[in-house]
Amino acid sequence: MVHGTVGVGEDGGDLMTELRVLRQDEWNQWYGTLIRAFGGVLESPEEMELYGALTEADRSIGVWDGDECVGTAGAFGFRVTVPGGAEVPAAGVTMVSVAATHRRRGVLTSMMRRQLDDVRSWGEPLALLTASEPAIYGRFGYGAATFQVNAEIDTSRVRLSVPDGTEDVRLRYAAPADALDVCEAVYARLVPGRPGMLARRPGWERLGLLDPESKREGASPLQCVLARRDGEVTGYARFRVRPGWGNEGPSGTVVLADLAGLDPATEAALWRFLFDIDLTTRLTARGRPVDEAWQYQVSDIRRCRPGLRDALYVRPVDVGAALAARTYQAPVDVVFEVEDAFCPWNEGRWRLSGDAKGASCERTSDAADLALSVRELGAAYLGGVSLSSLGAAGRVRQVRPGALAEASVAFGSDVAPWLPHGF
Structure with missing residues (x-):
């Protein structure tokens, strides 16, 4: 010790x-x-x-x-x-x-x-956190790398258009604990496809079943629906229902806890189910991906009241190993001048060379193309925050003309990074 x-x-x-x-x-x-x-x-x-x-x-x-x-x-x-x-x-x-x-x-x-x-x-090579007070952690090198959407959807007035194949999906209720293994199998298949997702270690699957009555705020115990296509479980939704009644009739709220689907039709079928639950007029969703398809399937996004919030903060602990561990959506060859007073082993110049197949990042004495702190590297690392935007904010300094645009395109991700649950 x-x-x-x-x-x-x-x-x-x-x-x-x-x-x-x-x-x-x-x-x-x-x-x-x-x-x-x-x-x-x-x-x-x-x-x-x-x-x-x-x-x-x-x-x-x-x-x-x-x-x-x-x-x-x-x-x-x-x-x-x-x-x-x-x-x-x-x-x-x-x-x-x-x-x-x-x-x-x-x-x-x-x-x-x-x-x-x-x-x-x-x-x-990486440290991650979710911040109760974001202002605290920037000085230790953590940058906001993923964001999430919260929504309050008026399902009495908003309709959902669904893609082809949605009618082929069959939904059935299941006890959350009984369905845990098949839900985890769906989750595990999704992990490689979206930056920011965590591969769940043994024990963490229990987080999705946590259901203390003190946290329900008048809603039902946790419910679960499984989606199947061609006999295979392709998705699930876990949720609660909070009953409500007004002068005009039922006004219950569906409180979404978790939803995952292996294909667009499955996701659409699950969202449509949640929209259509009897005696409810509202759907509350928290912590969803910023690029999730339902936002483009609704008839009126304004009545969904979407709101953006920061989620996962990333800090490269070993700059070379971290940058070499990911791939880049366009060829990149750039020298970063990195500032990191709190972890001085990261300070100095690093040459990143990579493409969609792999990358290397080594120390170099070559002239810098871009200068930034480790906090900005962390923010851009998962591909959800643009280096060009950070440059416009004065957080990244371009030394070689054109280097910022080249690196910004390379660092991007076709799929928005997303943290599926807190820790």
Whole structure:
């Protein structure tokens, strides 16, 4: 077990605290610190049990002031899909908190420092997180790389046009737990096709069944519908229904939890089913891909009230390995001048050469074509944020004329990156 010390507080007072790897028997106290930092509302027993089982203690750290835990941070061992379909090892940064009594004393910085050192030692070229407060993590090199659509669809007035083949899809109800294996098989087939998706490790499939009554807000227990074509399960939807009645009649809401389909007809059949559930007039969808087809099948997108929100933040921990792990949709040969004060091993010039078949990224003494920070590399890494847009924002500086447009096209992705669930 490696120990560290968090140093002097900003107020000049001595803050001698211990930073160390979490012991399994400390989990309850450590997790309690996290819960308090996020408002102190207790989770259900099933949530506590699941996250206790998923926590990787040897990849988690805590800061202790005597017997009191005052800081928490974890890192799940994930594999994330990148452009080209490869699954790249990545640290899923999670459960980060600092006790309110110990803010502005370097506790968070010390944990981020230790964590990124650990991730590098584990040989994982990427770190990922979802941010409760995005302003915090930019200074540690994390860039917003994926976005998601939230929608409130007025299904009493919006209609869906569906593609050919939709009528061939058959839908049947299934108990969510009984259908778990076939749902996971569908999910696994989709993972290579969209950057940002996480290959689920054992235990993570239980996240989709988490259904505490305290989180339903008056809706039903979780329901599941399976889609089949030619006898094969090709998709599923998990959802709840919140009944409602007004002076004009039923006004229930369908609350979508998860939907996946292996082909456009299956996806359309599932969305049409959700639109048409009896006694409902509204469909709420959260965290959907920004390029999902239903947005172009509806009769009135305005009555769907779509809204955009940031989702996955990406940080290259090893710039060379990260850029070499993905492919590029157009040939690219560019030298980046990378700024990374927090992880100085990344600083300097890197030559990226690649195309749709593969890539290499090595240190070079050649003149730079583009200059940027590791944060911008993280934002553009999955292909959902344009390097040209970052350049227009003043975040990427073009040194060689034409280099920005060339690199921006190469970094793009035909399919929008998407994080399917939080962690």
